[in-house]
Amino acid sequence: MKRLKLLTSVFMMFVFAGINAQETEQKEPRQQGHTNQNKFRQMYQEMATPNQYRTASGAPGPAYYQNEADYKMDIVLDDKNSVLTGEETITYHNNSPQDLEYLWVQLDQNIRKKDAPQKDGDGLAPVATAAGFANKYLETPFDGGFDIKEVSANGSDLKYTINQTMMRVDLPKPLKAGETYTFDIKWSYNVNNHVTNRARSGYEFFPEDGNKAYVIAQFFPRMAVYNDVEGWQNYQFWGNGEFALPFGDYEVNITVPADHIMEATGELQNRKEVYSKEMMKRYEQAKKSYDKPVMIVTQEEAEKAEKNFSEKTKTWTYKADMVRDFAFSTSRKFILDMMAVDVMGKDVMAVSVYPKEGNPLWEEWSTKAVAATLESYSEHTFQYPYHKAVSVHAKNQGMEYPMICWNYGRPDENGNYSDRTKFGMISVIIHEVGHNFFPMIVNSDERQWGWMDEGINTFVQYVAEQEFGKKHPEAIAPESNYPSRRGAPSKIVPYMKGNQDYISPIMSNPEQVYQLGNNAYGKPATALNILRETVMGRELFDYAFATYSKRWMFKHPTPEDFFRTMEDASGVDLDWFWRGWFYTTDNVDIGIKDVQKYYVTDNPTEAGREMLKRYGTTPEETKALYVVSEDDEAFSEEMKGKSLMENSETLQAYVMDNFSEEERKNLQAPKYFYQVTFEKPGGLVMPIIVELTYEDGTSEKVTYPVQIWRKNDSNVSKVIPSNKEITKITLDPDLETADVDVNNNSWPKNENKSEFDEYKDSAQD
Numbered sequence: 001m002k003r004l005k006l007l008t009s010v011f012m013m014f015v016f017a018g019i020n021a022q023e024t025e026q027k028e029p030r031q032q033g034h035t036n037q038n039k040f041r042q043m044y045q046e047m048a049t050p051n052q053y054r055t056a057s058g059a060p061g062p063a064y065y066q067n068e069a070d071y072k073m074d075i076v077l078d079d080k081n082s083v084l085t086g087e088e089t090i091t092y093h094n095n096s097p098q099d100l101e102y103l104w105v106q107l108d109q110n111i112r113k114k115d116a117p118q119k120d121g122d123g124l125a126p127v128a129t130a131a132g133f134a135n136k137y138l139e140t141p142f143d144g145g146f147d148i149k150e151v152s153a154n155g156s157d158l159k160y161t162i163n164q165t166m167m168r169v170d171l172p173k174p175l176k177a178g179e180t181y182t183f184d185i186k187w188s189y190n191v192n193n194h195v196t197n198r199a200r201s202g203y204e205f206f207p208e209d210g211n212k213a214y215v216i217a218q219f220f221p222r223m224a225v226y227n228d229v230e231g232w233q234n235y236q237f238w239g240n241g242e243f244a245l246p247f248g249d250y251e252v253n254i255t256v257p258a259d260h261i262m263e264a265t266g267e268l269q270n271r272k273e274v275y276s277k278e279m280m281k282r283y284e285q286a287k288k289s290y291d292k293p294v295m296i297v298t299q300e301e302a303e304k305a306e307k308n309f310s311e312k313t314k315t316w317t318y319k320a321d322m323v324r325d326f327a328f329s330t331s332r333k334f335i336l337d338m339m340a341v342d343v344m345g346k347d348v349m350a351v352s353v354y355p356k357e358g359n360p361l362w363e364e365w366s367t368k369a370v371a372a373t374l375e376s377y378s379e380h381t382f383q384y385p386y387h388k389a390v391s392v393h394a395k396n397q398g399m400e401y402p403m404i405c406w407n408y409g410r411p412d413e414n415g416n417y418s419d420r421t422k423f424g425m426i427s428v429i430i431h432e433v434g435h436n437f438f439p440m441i442v443n444s445d446e447r448q449w450g451w452m453d454e455g456i457n458t459f460v461q462y463v464a465e466q467e468f469g470k471k472h473p474e475a476i477a478p479e480s481n482y483p484s485r486r487g488a489p490s491k492i493v494p495y496m497k498g499n500q501d502y503i504s505p506i507m508s509n510p511e512q513v514y515q516l517g518n519n520a521y522g523k524p525a526t527a528l529n530i531l532r533e534t535v536m537g538r539e540l541f542d543y544a545f546a547t548y549s550k551r552w553m554f555k556h557p558t559p560e561d562f563f564r565t566m567e568d569a570s571g572v573d574l575d576w577f578w579r580g581w582f583y584t585t586d587n588v589d590i591g592i593k594d595v596q597k598y599y600v601t602d603n604p605t606e607a608g609r610e611m612l613k614r615y616g617t618t619p620e621e622t623k624a625l626y627v628v629s630e631d632d633e634a635f636s637e638e639m640k641g642k643s644l645m646e647n648s649e650t651l652q653a654y655v656m657d658n659f660s661e662e663e664r665k666n667l668q669a670p671k672y673f674y675q676v677t678f679e680k681p682g683g684l685v686m687p688i689i690v691e692l693t694y695e696d697g698t699s700e701k702v703t704y705p706v707q708i709w710r711k712n713d714s715n716v717s718k719v720i721p722s723n724k725e726i727t728k729i730t731l732d733p734d735l736e737t738a739d740v741d742v743n744n745n746s747w748p749k750n751e752n753k754s755e756f757d758e759y760k761d762s763a764q765d
């Protein structure tokens with residue numbers, strides 16, 4: 001205890017000095033008042049007030065509710081004419097405490113109506129591609145909007161109004177709280193070519209064999225979300241902001257040419273009718289194959305089917321419970337393979353569907369990537385609740401739906417592919433299969449908050465990719481980690497130090513941001529990675545993150561629910577982190593401004609005397625030591641290399657009077673006192689991570705918590721007592737904070753890079 005007292009009293013002197021310098025600096029005689037802009041203030045102004053629906057802990061409250069929509073659908077695909085026709089019965093459960101006068105239904109395909117409003121400005125560049133030019137100025141716009149043929153209930157027409165991509169269905173009488181309403185919609189639309197007419201849904205046409213491969217989604221009128229946060233979420237579909245959808249149960253019959261192979265959301269109900277005997281046999285084998293995929297439809301069989309063009313049809317029947325959407329993929333070109341995965345003690349089927357154009361890449365990696373994703377994500381969130389996860393290969397696609405997703409990654413005509421194609425494909429599969437967790441199960445509002453599914457998912461994707469590299473070392477280069485494109489702090493630096501005119505805060509609607517990929521994917525993923533590795537540590541972070549995932553599994557969380565849960569379950573105050581990283585476009589830049597070496601002496605200095613006077617005390621009363629730097633007049637060369645007590649008899653006397661012999665043996669005797677001043681040109685507050693290198697070549701890492709910035713946002717000093725001479729100080733030595741300028745990160749200063757070197761470095765990225 002006494003040892004502490006000694007150090008405390010020595011440090012008090014430094015602290016006096018520190019406060020003196022920082023708090024009583026000459027101030028202009030102004031002064032205007034100001035509001036509390038402290039970066040550590042709590043987020044009462046930014047966050048919604050907690051209530052009975054959503055609590056201050058970030059968990060659903062006692063009055064939390066969510067509405068549900070169940071669908072029964074009959075869908076027919078006219079392959080020749082690329083027309084999709086459907087009849088659906090929606091049963092809507094109003095679990096809210098309010099009566100509803102009308103229902104809102106989403107008509108996403110109306111974004112492809114001929115006369116859909118053009119929401120973006122454009123211009124002509126000095127050079128254009130023929131395809132782009134033809135597509136934009138020569139072709140008649142494709143007419144892909146919904147033809148709504150009927151909206152009715154019990155055989156009587158319902159009044160409805162279509163406002164672009166939203167349809168209001170007026171109810172004959174309000175739907176009472178707690179009641180259910182059933183109505184029918186009949187519709188059709190022209191399916192677009194998703195490759196030439198870029199879209200998440202449509203077909204790819206293969207001119208060599210005359211076939212189409214369909215990936216069909218957002219294809220039926222879907223209920224909008226009604227909840228305690230938005231009322232009806234009927235913000236129009238503009239293309240970037242994805243979907244807000246309620247959970248429900250689906251029963252879907254899909255009729256396609258008899259020689260098609262299909263995969264879809266849900267459990268196939270009539271497998272024996274649509275599979276051949278051989279396929280059934282292989283399917284049974286796949287259920288027991290945990291280490292490699294079993295081919296259900298081989299490439300040879302698929303190539304044979306390509307030439308059929310059957311005139312007959314088959315109907316595939318699917319059932320899915322507690323899903324927020326339904327999608328399917330169908331073609332006679334499809335190869336199909338499956339493998340069982342043991343996900344925390346539960347069997348799930350990992351499935352891949354691809355045309356021969358995807359091989360040999362797809363038969364090698366797709367299903368293995370699906371399996372690894374289910375394992376990794378389940379570890380970090382909750383056990384995957386569905387019975388399967390399907391990866392479909394579709395050109396240029398990367399898009400997710402419940403249990404099924406579309407993924408890019410295609411070898412060239414000769415079956416050759418680069419590492420970039422291979423890792424691009426594995427990564428997109430991990431990402432899109434990962435979306436089963438966010439937002440298919442943790443059902444956030446994508447229309448409003450792109451980062452809640454994309455950013456959180458890209459973060460877990462990064463973790464899963466690194467784990468994939470460990471599970472499949474044969475997939476990556478020897479002695480290396482999986483080459484993740486996003487997630488590592490250094491990867492977000494170019495974006496965060498970019499032109500502020502083209503950066504939006506993460507907390508922005510996806511339709512209004514610049515650089516959606518960096519804004520909604522890269523930056524939040526990196527922020528969460530830094531939170532896990534540098535700010536909170538894995539143990540606290542992982543527990544809180546899993547708590548959020550479990551609390552909001554099969555529910556609709558908001559950003560506040562995430563922010564609050566992460567603090568509530570970890571005991572770490574993170575308001576400063578959310579505000580800085582999610583609500584502003586500030587970046588991280590911490591530097592070493594100055595390093596001074598200090599000694600103590602009994603010889604009074606002018607500054608020391610003055611300070612004692614100011615505090616109304618005497619050297620005798622305080623048993624004063626005087627602190628001097630090498631620039632001070634009171635400094636002499638003899639002080640160097642001597643211990644504290646060798647330089648100060650006052651201190652010696654104090655120790656003799658106050659410590660027993662036993663205690664004196666344990667006293668430390670630092671010879672050097674460094675005062676390091678850190679500056680912070682970047683707006684974000686972050687912990688200061690320092691690597692100290694000593695004269696004997698050893699080094700040590702010290703981390704000062706972020707709170708060090710709470711009373712001074714621009715610079716802060718820290719005293720480092722040391723037995724050994726410090727030869728080098730490096731900030732953020734492992735580049736874990738996304739510091740945008742490392743030129744100010746070392747002492748003595750590294751030679752500034754020339755502009756040419758910087759150019760060379762950036763050209764290698």
Ligand SMILES: [Zn+2]
Binds near residue numbers: 435454457
């Ligand atoms: Zn995504």
